[in-house]
Amino acid sequence: MIRDAKINLQNWLEQRYEDLCSRFNKNEFNMNEVSKLFDEKYQHNKDEVSAVLSELRKAGRIITSLEPSDNRKRIYKMVLPEEIISEQLSVNGRELTRSELEGLLKKAADLIRTRVDYKFILVLLFYKRVSDKWQDEFDREYKKALKDGLSEEDASKEAADSSYHDFDLPQDCLWENLRKDVSTLPEKFSKSLKALADRNPELKDILDNVDFIQFTSSRENAEILRQLVELFSKRSLHNVSPDILGDAYEWILRYFAPMKAKEGEVYTPREVIKLLVRILKPEPKDKIYDPSSASNGMLITSYEYVKNKYGKKDADKLFLFGQEVNHKTLALGRMNLYIHDIKNAQLTQGDTLLHPKYKSGTGVEKFSIVIANPPWNQDGYDEDTLKKGEYWKDRFPYGFTTKQSADWAWLQHMLASSDDKKGKVGVIIDNGCLFRGGREKKIREKILKEDLIESVLLLPEKLFYNTGAPGAVIILNKKKDPFRKKKVLFINAAEEYGQHPDVRKLNILTEENIEKIQKAYDEFSETEGFSRAVDLKEIEENDFNLNVTLYVYPEEEVEEIDIDKEWKELLGIEKEILNVEKKIEGYLKEIK
Numbered sequence: 001m002i003r004d005a006k007i008n009l010q011n012w013l014e015q016r017y018e019d020l021c022s023r024f025n026k027n028e029f030n031m032n033e034v035s036k037l038f039d040e041k042y043q044h045n046k047d048e049v050s051a052v053l054s055e056l057r058k059a060g061r062i063i064t065s066l067e068p069s070d071n072r073k074r075i076y077k078m079v080l081p082e083e084i085i086s087e088q089l090s091v092n093g094r095e096l097t098r099s100e101l102e103g104l105l106k107k108a109a110d111l112i113r114t115r116v117d118y119k120f121i122l123v124l125l126f127y128k129r130v131s132d133k134w135q136d137e138f139d140r141e142y143k144k145a146l147k148d149g150l151s152e153e154d155a156s157k158e159a160a161d162s163s164y165h166d167f168d169l170p171q172d173c174l175w176e177n178l179r180k181d182v183s184t185l186p187e188k189f190s191k192s193l194k195a196l197a198d199r200n201p202e203l204k205d206i207l208d209n210v211d212f213i214q215f216t217s218s219r220e221n222a223e224i225l226r227q228l229v230e231l232f233s234k235r236s237l238h239n240v241s242p243d244i245l246g247d248a249y250e251w252i253l254r255y256f257a258p259m260k261a262k263e264g265e266v267y268t269p270r271e272v273i274k275l276l277v278r279i280l281k282p283e284p285k286d287k288i289y290d291p292s293s294a295s296n297g298m299l300i301t302s303y304e305y306v307k308n309k310y311g312k313k314d315a316d317k318l319f320l321f322g323q324e325v326n327h328k329t330l331a332l333g334r335m336n337l338y339i340h341d342i343k344n345a346q347l348t349q350g351d352t353l354l355h356p357k358y359k360s361g362t363g364v365e366k367f368s369i370v371i372a373n374p375p376w377n378q379d380g381y382d383e384d385t386l387k388k389g390e391y392w393k394d395r396f397p398y399g400f401t402t403k404q405s406a407d408w409a410w411l412q413h414m415l416a417s418s419d420d421k422k423g424k425v426g427v428i429i430d431n432g433c434l435f436r437g438g439r440e441k442k443i444r445e446k447i448l449k450e451d452l453i454e455s456v457l458l459l460p461e462k463l464f465y466n467t468g469a470p471g472a473v474i475i476l477n478k479k480k481d482p483f484r485k486k487k488v489l490f491i492n493a494a495e496e497y498g499q500h501p502d503v504r505k506l507n508i509l510t511e512e513n514i515e516k517i518q519k520a521y522d523e524f525s526e527t528e529g530f531s532r533a534v535d536l537k538e539i540e541e542n543d544f545n546l547n548v549t550l551y552v553y554p555e556e557e558v559e560e561i562d563i564d565k566e567w568k569e570l571l572g573i574e575k576e577i578l579n580v581e582k583k584i585e586g587y588l589k590e591i592k
Contacts (some may be wrong), residue, residue, distance in 0.1 A: 016042075016052050017061055018120055021078050030067070030508060040232065058180055067221065090198070096240045097340055101248045104235060109255055110228055118256040119332065120225075122249065123210045125230055126335045127193070128413050129245065131175035132238035137165050157194045166338075168199040179233055182226050186216040191224075205349075206331040241342030246300070249339045253295055253332075257465040259313040267465055268373045268428065269511040273301045276426045278518045279475060280369050280457075282306055284314035289367040289409070290418055292350040292374040295324025296333040296345070301370065303342050320345035321367065323352050353381055353409055356388035356417070361395050366419045369426070374410040376430035376467075377578065381406035391416075398446040399439055407433035408443045415452065418478055433459065434472055434546035445544040448536060449487075453477050455489040455521055456547035472548070475521070488539060489524055491531045492552040493517050497588035529554040 016038070023029075023037055026325060031046075034053065038044040044052070053076065056062040059424045060079060067073040108121045138159045145155035162168035171177070173192035178185065189212040197207040218434040237245065250270060257267035282288055290298040299320045307315035324330040331350050337345050348357040358365035363552065383400035386392055395416040401409045407429055414425045433440060434456065447453060457473040464471060477484075496513040500506035509517075520531040530554045542550060 067292050088118050098244045102251050128232045129237045131234050134165050134169045136238035139186050179229050186212040206334050244342035260534045276512045277301045277305045277522050280426045284317045284478045287367040289321045290372050291323050292372045293324045294329050295335050298371045300340050322347045324356050325351050328588040331444040363391050364417050366421050370414040370418050373428040381409050399443045408440050424477045431470050431472045453488050456546050457491040460494050460507050486536050487533045490548050490551040491520050491535050492548050555585050
């Protein structure tokens with residue numbers, strides 16, 4: 001049976017592999033037990049035993065881990081021949097499925113738990129994809145070169161040429177070359193990441209944020225890295241579709257979102273983005289801009305919407321732009337785009353409210369769709385601060401926000417960045433900006449009087465990982481359809497939610513919820529307790545308050561009471577009470 005496994009080991013090593021399988025099977029063992037076995041059979045000393053175990057580990061035939069009671073010692077477990085065959089049969093010749101990849105990532109997540117930054121999983125996934133794809137591209141071009149008559153040496157040089165690859169990667173930096181010696185993993189990964197960044201400047205932001213040497217300064221983290229590398233080594237990622245790989249990347253972001261929310265990181269639920277994109281309806285050749293792009297969920301969802309509706313060729317005709325202030329978050333966003341195989345996007349770093357990076361002539365660039373979930377109630381952007389920014393007169397014509405909340409500064413910047421002929425803006429924002437007074441009310445009033453707000457949507461509570469607040473969606477449109485002019489469609493979706501499948505205290509928007517909300521917006525329809533088109537005159541009478549519940553409030557179901565029936569039941573109960581009292585009175589007389 002072992003011979004049939006075709007494990008491709010040298011004869012001397014294969015014999016020792018068989019001995020270990022026979023002796024220990026699926027049980028764990030330590031160095032002393034191996035030394036005793038090999039001393040009896042081969043008279044090996046301790047160094048020779050270590051060499052055998054090292055070679056078997058490099059060949060993927062032994063799994064090692066640290067002994068819990070003493071981290072200076074290792075314990076071992078055999079990878080049996082039948083497991084090797086099963087893995088080969090299950091993987092070779094077909095794509096990795098979504099569930100298989102998510103299962104692998106779940107194991108990775110379990111390994112790090114909250115002890116290590118989850119970004120290391122994302123970087124390893126990214127690097128493994130780059131390496132596996134490079135190797136696949138190399139193999140394909142190498143075979144072509146041989147058919148064209150080149151020698152093996154020349155064919156190898158030709159196939160390694162950067163013109164055949166997404167990224168220029170030195171062959172000694174390939175994943176399989178890095179994992180050969182576990183003791184040098186941190187150094188090799190750090191060196192390889194630097195080489196990859198040097199040869200591909202567009203990856204510098206991604207790779208400069210990861211330090212594997214510092215990461216493995218503790219023995220526990222060094223072991224975590226080893227296990228992560230071995231885990232990712234079990235599957236090739238070159239033939240995984242971008243859709244599945246992209247979903248896997250998003251799975252990691254979503255999985256760690258509740259933990260990272262406590263540290264201030266914001267993850268926008270993808271079903272909320274999906275709703276916003278379906279309302280805005282991007283089309284091929286549209287210019288789409290997210291001024292607070294983070295992991296690029298808005299841009300990616302817009303791309304996928306166009307791809308699903310028109311096809312990949314038309315999706316690749318989109319012009320995608322994003323700006324993000326945090327360079328680490330920007331790096332995650334770049335990785336996310338690559339993993340999704342989206343190449344028609346431009347990203348830049350900077351403080352959008354002060355230094356917008358996309359410019360045209362004497363002002364900001366104009367886009368057909370501007371979409372974002374900017375920081376809610378961001379402080380520090382009062383009038384004096386905003387006036388230090390670029391193009392402030394053009395970007396904040398309706399007034400300046402207070403130091404406590406920049407919500408309407410973001411909205412004004414997005415409006416200024418919107419194309420004057422067909423521009424639409426969709427923003428996810430704090431519900432409080434709809435009705436707060438003072439400077440915010442004056443900005444709302446001016447924007448409403450120019451008839452730029454098309455719809456206001458109240459979201460359910462507990463959709464977001466970092467807050468239980470409901471949040472709102474505001475749609476602004478510079479070219480409203482005639483029948484929508486001088487009106488605002490209010491949608492109260494507070495009751496449109498389902499139970500989150502993984503986080504007990506959270507809600508989600510289901511597909512049914514999304515379709516219902518989208519239909520109301522598309523048709524500008526009115527449904528009692530759910531949606532209503534309100535004239536600007538009524539909003540003005542309400543002092544320009546956009547609080548959705550002021551205009552649309554779900555009616556409570558009032559149970560109809562049958563008075564005659566209820567009265568008869570009450571008389572029946574009174575009669576039963578009298579009968580019971582008479583019985584008790586009779587019992588008391590008997591006792592006396």
